[in-house]
Amino acid sequence: MNRTYFKSTMREISDSVGRFVSIVLIILLGSLLYVGIRSVGPDLNQTASHYFEKQKLSDVKVTSTMGLTNSDLTSIKQNKQVKQAMPVHMTTLQKRRNQIVSVYGYQNGSKLDRLKLVSGKLPTKNNQIVLDKKAKQNGYKIGDTYRLPKSASLKRRTFKVVGFVNSPQYVSSTDRGTTNLGSGTVNYFAYVPKAVFKQKEYALIAVQFRNPKHYAAGTDQYNSYIDRQKTKLKHTMRNRPSARQKQLQTTAQNKLDKQSAKITKEEKQLAKVPAAYQTAKTKAAKKELIAAKAKVKKAEAKVKAIAKPTYLYNDRSTNPEYQDYFDESHSIAAIAIIFPGFFLFIAILITFTTVSRMVETNRREVGLMRALGYTKHEIAMKYIVYTLLAGILGAGLGGALGMLTLPQFVFSLLSNNNLSDFVGVIPWAYLAQTMVAGLVATLGSALIVLTINLREVPTNLMRERAPKAGKRILMERIKPLWKRLSFNQKVSYRNLFRYKGRMLMTIVGIAGCTGLILTGFGIQNSVDDLIPAQYENVQHFQAIVTMDKATRQIHAGQISAQKSALIKSVTARPTHGTANDTVSMVVPKATTNFEKYVSLKSVNGSKKIKLTNKGVILSEKLATDMNAKAGSTIILQISGKKVRAKVTGVIKNYAGHWLYTTPTYYHKLTNKTYHATSRLVKTTQVKKAQREKLSRKLLKQTGVLNVSFPQYAAGELSTGGLGSVVLIMIVMSGALALVVLYNLTNINISERIRELATIKVLGFYDREVTAYVARENVIFTVVGIVAGWGIGVFLHQFIMVKAQTGSILFPMVIHYPGYIWSALITGLFSLIIGVLTHYKLKGIEMLDALAASE
Template structure:
């Protein structure tokens, strides 16, 4: 390119700086959102993976219903896949009526599940304790004396607080697990040196497998690797339940043998006493001896009945908050698949139209350059440089800004977890994709139009294209309506349909932006409606109360009604596949009035479902995971027993995996009777103070073990990240709408400069000229909003299906304010652009505009 032509290129940019900047901005916004949102999921995963590796979070926790011994520890260490282990003690205590604490043993040399110090120091003496950072809410400070209730598992009760910590075992900043003490939830944890425990058995053994760190936490590759190693570990410990049972029986038998030996000695001594010399004391001793023999006989029966302990292998997904974090990350990643892509598509479409129109507008210049002897390559270079610069600037700046800002912004809004250090990754693939997309929109469009135009001879290029022939539009054929329109209105409607390409492009641009804004509001509505919909439309009870005896009723001022049920945690597995789901099984004592507590409604027909003795009813997301439907079967594991149940229906459900059946069918499956020790409780009031009062009243009642309020526990569902992404999407979509409207209006005016100058010469006032253009924009905006609502409904449906993870099924709802706000935002931007247009039209140079084509 020669120097003169290069200057012409620079002049093209400087003289149309508004157009150039708008092209760069459109590509920048599209690239920023595409790279930024698509990078959120990987960055959240990388931040978590970095934290878990730093704190050496264990892969699996092995525990047993009878505790674990050194023999278990040795067996685990001998497994070829195990890298390292850490055995620990634990006891959960009710410190006060309102505080339940889990106390763990701490070993300075332990390399797994390392505590992260928040303040103070870690304990070094048996009289020192560190508390969960969450315990600060209860008013504890470093240096305070901390007292626990008396417990045989601890050597002491009083400790000195020396620090506050976080544990990688608790990703959630609020959830510390459940218990059968107090209100049913653990409030916080504490750690004391191992020497402060008097426990003989271990509560758990943490296990880290070899090569597990080679896989990123939360990924399918990591989960598959741990599943394989866990299966190997189970095989290693397969004989331990039987060995442990024998050990417990032998230990109990040894103690009983000692008692038996004592009784035999007493019997021998009593036998030496002549019958004539037996006293009252001798007779009492004989009676005591007889009672002792009966007791030993009963104990021998009990020893034989000592069951094999159940060994449990809990992976990271059982850690409070762990799965929620990755489920949220996966939901954001699912949203990122379609939303930013559509956003970028709109940006590319508008840019493509802008560039192609710009080149088309310069046809005469291209023809003149050809006539002067410039080669096609030299002519094309001006537009290649222009579009390359716009594409690289927009895509490059947008991609880098998106990578550096949006993921960290979303991470900073996640207040429901203990991860504090953001660790990002460079999304090379997304940066490359957005760069290619930006260049297709700019350089690609220029090359296509140039290729078409450069094929024509210079004389044809230097002539203006013949204007489109006027045609009658549909409205003209409706004579009563057409005759009542003013001249200006008739001109506007004719222009609308005369330039169909411009009309379609404008409507598509506005519709895309409106659709994106509506989608953002819709996602927010679906997230916010999750808990209310579950506990208003599906489950109508407010509290779950666990009691000792199935016959017990609970009493309190706030209770309106109650229903005895059995609630049990079981495992479901699909007929084909290995993925397990943890499911809550609910079996009512009777099916009478069960609909007042739980609404069972068919997903397929929306009709009421009824519990029968012929099978089970599954919740919708569980049925999807299990590939089950009415008439098929599902594999269940109930209390260690594997059974196959027939599915009689699939019910609408939004949070959690649920399975419902009758007492008769449960007994048919398991052979066991149903123990309805849970009460579904409906309350008259649901405010926090009233719930706390009800909980206190019930826990004072003899036989009440636990009180929980599922709806209010579920309100802490991890949705902060989704909310922040929605906020970003709405703001970015609004910004794109503003730039798109400005760009399209600017193009519209520049292409019609002679037309607008002509009507000014004919005597139209400035306001009339503005109305001449604005009338078309108003129609485009209204049409774009209506079409955009349709796009938004489709995008919302698609995204929320993709965002479903774990046991969550989002309700497909968009409330009317979303439609109103999406229209208002688009309308306000259109009005703002209309005001800018008015001032631009006031300053049209009529002579230059009219002579431009000569």
């Protein structure tokens, strides 16, 4: 390209700065959202993976119903795929009536599950303890004396608090898992030097596998790899249950043999005493020995009955909130599949139209250049440079801004986890995709129009295309209506259908932007309605009171009703598959009036499902994970025992995994006597101050161990990331709507510049000229908004189905304010563009516009 032609290209940009900037902006917005939102999921995964790798989070924790020994540790290390294995002492204690603490043994220089120091220092002496950062909520501070209840597992009870820590085993800043003690919920954890423990057996053995391909945490590849290694580890340990059983039996039998030998020896000594010298004391001693011998025989029977211990291999998904973190990441990734793609599609469509119109407008110049002897390649270079600049600037800047800002912004709003250091990855694939899309929209459209125009002879190119002829429209045939329209209205309606391509493109652009805005509001509605839908439509109790004996009545003025129930945390698995869900099992003492506490309605809400003695009822998302329906069978792990349960129904449920059954079926599953552990409580007032007052009042009553309010605790469900993504989507969609309307209006004016100049010459005032154009835009806007609502409903349904991960099932709702706001935002931008259009139309030079083309 020679210097003169290059100057011409630069002049083309300077003479139409608004058009060039609008093209760059549309591509930039599309690229920013596409790369930014699509990067959020991978970046959240990378942040977690980096944290877990740095803190050496174990892949699997091996536990046993009979504890673990050095023989178990040796057996685990024999597996060639095991990189490291670390035995851990742990005990869970009830420090107070409403305070449960898990105490771990701390090893200096731990190879696995390393603590992250928040403040203070790590323990170096036996009288030192570090507490979970969450324990600060209970008023503890560095330097305090910390007392534990008396325990057979620990050598001492009193410690000095020397620091606060986070553990990679607990992703959440609030959830510390469950236990069989007290309320069933662990409040926080603590670490003391391992030398303080006097346990012979280990509570668990943490295992890290070799990961030669460096699969990142949370990915399907990592999960599949760990599942394979768990299977191999189980095979390595296949003989340990029998060996451990034999060891336990042998140890116990040796003790009994010593007792038996001692009794036999004492009996022989008593037998040597002559009858004449036997006293009442001697006779009593004989009776005691006979009773002791009988006890030994009974004990020997129990020793023979010692069962094989059950070995459990728990991967990271059983760590509190671990899976929820990645589920939220996957939810955001699910939104990123469709929303940014559709956003970018609208941006490309409008850009394609804008560039095509620009080249079409310059057809006379193209014809002149052809006539002057310029080659097709030389002529095309001007538009190639122009569109390459716009495409590369828009896609490059947008992609870079999206990558650097949106993921970190979303991460900063995730307050419910202990991950503090954001680690991003460069999304080369997304950057390449958006660059290709930007160049297709700019360079591609220019090349297509140029190819068409350059086929024509120069004389044809130097003539303006003949304006499209007007045609009768359907409305004209409705004569009573047509007669009542003014002249200007008739012209406007004819023009709508005269330029069908422009009409369609404008409606599609407006509809796309409105649909994106409505989708954003819809996602926010679904997230916001999750908790109300659960605790107003499904579960109607406000509090769960855990008791030592749920047969006791509790009393408080705020309590309107109460019902005894057994509430237990169990693990559910499908009969075929690898899903592993932690489930809250609720077993009401009596099924009478249970619907007042929990609505057991079918998924479509058409019928009520009754609790029966023939099986269990599952919540909807749990049934989906288990691939179960009425008549199916699932595997439950209740207090370490695996049982098969029949499913009798599936109910609508939004938050959490729930399972309901009767006392009779519970006994059938566990072979244990049913004992209610809690009371479901309905209260008249639920404000925070009133909840705290009720909780204090109940905790003072005999037998009350804990009081919880699930609805308000559930407010901590990890959906903050989704909410922030929604905010981004609404703002970006609004910005796109503004740029799209501006561009399409510019195209409209440039296409009809001579027509508008003509009506100004005919005596139309500036306001009338503006109304001439604005009337069409109003119709396009209204039609686009209505069509956009349809697009928004479809996108919302599609996205929310994809976003349903973990234990969450979002309600499919869009409230009417969403429709109103999406219409108002689009309408407002249309009004702003209308005002800008008015001033642009005022500046039209009539003589220049009407000058002959030839």
